[in-house]
Amino acid sequence: MSEPILKIDKISLAFGGVKALTDVSFEVPRGSVFSIIGPNGAGKTSMLNCISGRYKPNSGSITFNNQNVTHLRPNDRADLGMGRTFQNLALFGHMSVLDNIMVGRHHLLKNNWISGPLYWASKAQKEELEHRRYVEEVIDFLEISHIRKSVAGTLSYGLRKRVELARAMALNPQLILLDEPMAGMNLEEKEDMARYILDLNEEFGITVVMIEHDMGVVMDISHQVMVLDFGKKLIAGLPDEVMANEHVKRAYLGVEDDAELEEVS
Amino acid sequence: MSSLTMRPCGDFRTSYAQDNTIFETKTIRMMAILSVLVLCAAPLFLDSYFISIFIQMSYLGIAALGLNILVGYTGQISLGHGAFFGFGAFASAWLNISMGIPVFLCIPLAGFLTMAVGMMFGMPAARIKGLYLAIATLAAQFIIEDFFARAEWFSGGSSGSMAEPINLFGFAFDTDESFYYIALFAFVVMFIWGCNLMRSRDGRAFVAVRDHYLSAEIMGVKLNKYRLLSFGISSFYAGIGGALYAHYLGYVSAEGFTIFMSIQFLAMIIIGGLGSIKGTMMGVIFMVLLPEVLSGGVGMMQETEWGNIPMVVDGLAYIKEMAIGLVIIMFLIFEPEGLAHRWKQIKNYWKFYPFAY
Numbered sequence: 001m002s003e004p005i006l007k008i009d010k011i012s013l014a015f016g017g018v019k020a021l022t023d024v025s026f027e028v029p030r031g032s033v034f035s036i037i038g039p040n041g042a043g044k045t046s047m048l049n050c051i052s053g054r055y056k057p058n059s060g061s062i063t064f065n066n067q068n069v070t071h072l073r074p075n076d077r078a079d080l081g082m083g084r085t086f087q088n089l090a091l092f093g094h095m096s097v098l099d100n101i102m103v104g105r106h107h108l109l110k111n112n113w114i115s116g117p118l119y120w121a122s123k124a125q126k127e128e129l130e131h132r133r134y135v136e137e138v139i140d141f142l143e144i145s146h147i148r149k150s151v152a153g154t155l156s157y158g159l160r161k162r163v164e165l166a167r168a169m170a171l172n173p174q175l176i177l178l179d180e181p182m183a184g185m186n187l188e189e190k191e192d193m194a195r196y197i198l199d200l201n202e203e204f205g206i207t208v209v210m211i212e213h214d215m216g217v218v219m220d221i222s223h224q225v226m227v228l229d230f231g232k233k234l235i236a237g238l239p240d241e242v243m244a245n246e247h248v249k250r251a252y253l254g255v256e257d258d259a260e261l262e263e264v265s
Numbered sequence: 266m267s268s269l270t271m272r273p274c275g276d277f278r279t280s281y282a283q284d285n286t287i288f289e290t291k292t293i294r295m296m297a298i299l300s301v302l303v304l305c306a307a308p309l310f311l312d313s314y315f316i317s318i319f320i321q322m323s324y325l326g327i328a329a330l331g332l333n334i335l336v337g338y339t340g341q342i343s344l345g346h347g348a349f350f351g352f353g354a355f356a357s358a359w360l361n362i363s364m365g366i367p368v369f370l371c372i373p374l375a376g377f378l379t380m381a382v383g384m385m386f387g388m389p390a391a392r393i394k395g396l397y398l399a400i401a402t403l404a405a406q407f408i409i410e411d412f413f414a415r416a417e418w419f420s421g422g423s424s425g426s427m428a429e430p431i432n433l434f435g436f437a438f439d440t441d442e443s444f445y446y447i448a449l450f451a452f453v454v455m456f457i458w459g460c461n462l463m464r465s466r467d468g469r470a471f472v473a474v475r476d477h478y479l480s481a482e483i484m485g486v487k488l489n490k491y492r493l494l495s496f497g498i499s500s501f502y503a504g505i506g507g508a509l510y511a512h513y514l515g516y517v518s519a520e521g522f523t524i525f526m527s528i529q530f531l532a533m534i535i536i537g538g539l540g541s542i543k544g545t546m547m548g549v550i551f552m553v554l555l556p557e558v559l560s561g562g563v564g565m566m567q568e569t570e571w572g573n574i575p576m577v578v579d580g581l582a583y584i585k586e587m588a589i590g591l592v593i594i595m596f597l598i599f600e601p602e603g604l605a606h607r608w609k610q611i612k613n614y615w616k617f618y619p620f621a622y
Binding site: 052053054073074075078079083084086090091092093094095099102103104106107109110111112113116117118119124125128129132133136167171 | 281282285457458459461462464465466467468469470472473475476477479480481482483484485486487488494498540
């Protein structure tokens with residue numbers, strides 16, 4: 001086994017008196033699909049925000065590719081190859097889909113406010129078009145070529161989720177963080193999304209960390225599952241092990257009524 | 266809607282470069298080139314009254330485009346644009362008089378000087394938003410105005426300062442007709458610059474910061490840098506516009522660059538359309554023509570028996586200001602996205618007639 005791509009060491013995060021995360025540690029193996037599950041308010045999104053840099057943990061460290069990124073700003077983490085999508089859509093509503101995805105190439109482009117406007121005279125045009133080529137590959141992969149010129153704010157929910165995934169993929173990330181990629185989707189869209197996640201993991205070799213509530217999907221596509229409850233890690237391991245765990249059943253998955261009664265008595 | 270629906274039948278793009286042009290179709294590009302050529306020939310058949318209006322449109326348009334980059338594209342707000350415009354005017358005159366730099370170099374230099382000042386006042390912009398930023402830029406407006414009145418070495422104080430006409434290879438651009446070409450050239454260059462900025466990396470970053478700054482940061486856009494840069498570029502445009510203004514009039518005085526001018530720039534971009542380069546042009550044309558048409562209207566009223574009363578004749582200045590206020594309110598209510606949006610709707614209507622959509 002190679003080095004884990006992401007190492008979380010004893011992360012604690014508190015908002016005033018509310019302890020969102022307490023001493024959570026885990027490792028994400030390179031090239032895996034890693035799911036974080038747990039009841040509402042368990043700290044899943046807080047965990048993701050710590051990894052992507054929106055929240056600064058009160059203690060603990062985050063190591064990405066053997067580099068301590070705990071105190072880096074979110075834009076610096078993007079440069080290192082970390083992409084993410086949001087639970088509530090966060091597209092650039094007035095931009096076209098194409099421009100949205102091109103923003104993902106931001107840290108790879110070099111033209112600036114002088115060389116960019118000199119478009120034909122500088123290398124800007126060549127550079128823009130080269131990156132456009134890559135963006136088109138992502139668009140083809142996610143099958144959104146028919147909407148590439150549409151304004152992002154006018155799209156349907158499922159498509160917006162896909163555009164957001166495309167934007168994160170355009171970053172050329174090594175690690176992609178997905179916050180509930182399948183929330184609010186119908187069965188067909190979920191199947192598509194699951195396929196995209198598997199493909200981007202296998203074809204593009206991107207490590208995936210995702211939060212998801214649909215247990216069927218989580219069990220089917222993840223290599224490892226971690227359960228959070230009240231900001232604490234309950235267990236991390238193979239999906240089947242996690243499913244079988246008594247604590248997880250009680251905290252999140254639920255148990256049959258009579259079984260619970262027996263346990264109490 | 267998307268530009269795809271507006272494309273005529275049979276217009277296929279086979280390369281990404283073709284798909285990424287400034288003008289949507291070849292016809293539009295031809296029209297644009299043609300109108301620039303017609304404008305080049307304008308002094309031959311228009312008298313200097315119209316030429317001076319065109320020159321006005323050009324320097325105001327350049328400054329308004331700068332404000333649109335800041336307000337429309339980056340989603341910041343500035344109430345100090347008039348003062349930056351004035352700073353550009355004084356800076357260019359000052360560079361020419363006290364340093365002896367030739368005027369045609371002074372204009373871009375004044376732009377960069379204004380950019381530096383703008384970034385200084387834009388520093389809080391990286392940290393505050395909305396109403397607070399509006400007040401901070403309002404402070405900039407008054408500080409710079411006060412600076413004009415007090416810094417005699419720079420602006421000549423209350424007596425103002427003289428600005429030499431542009432002199433290139435021994436030819437002085439001191440008439441309306443000759444200066445017109447300078448103004449037209451600057452206008453075209455600055456607008457193409459704006460168009461290209463918006464289709465390259467930094468322009469997209471501006472819009473990203475406006476639409477969703479949190480996810481822009483996650484995508485690798487440095488928020489503080491781009492908010493500050495946007496202020497800088499907007500002041501740069503204001504400085505260029507102001508410098509042209511100075512060398513056109515030949516004399517700069519501090520009275521002109523008040524908060525009213527800042528509001529006028531804001532009015533231009535709101536009427537034209539926030540976040541639209543085409544809209545900026547339309548807004549400027551509208552706002553420059555509005556007072557002219559009004560004074561024409563008042564002139565016609567004066568001819569009539571009932572109109573030749575002091576209320577109308579002396580009230581022109583007030584009618585002008587009221588009309589500007591009224592127009593802004595009407596646009597905010599009926600067409601908040603500006604003339605550019607209305608233009609698009611008219612185009613769609615023609616395209617799809619007789620179907621509704």
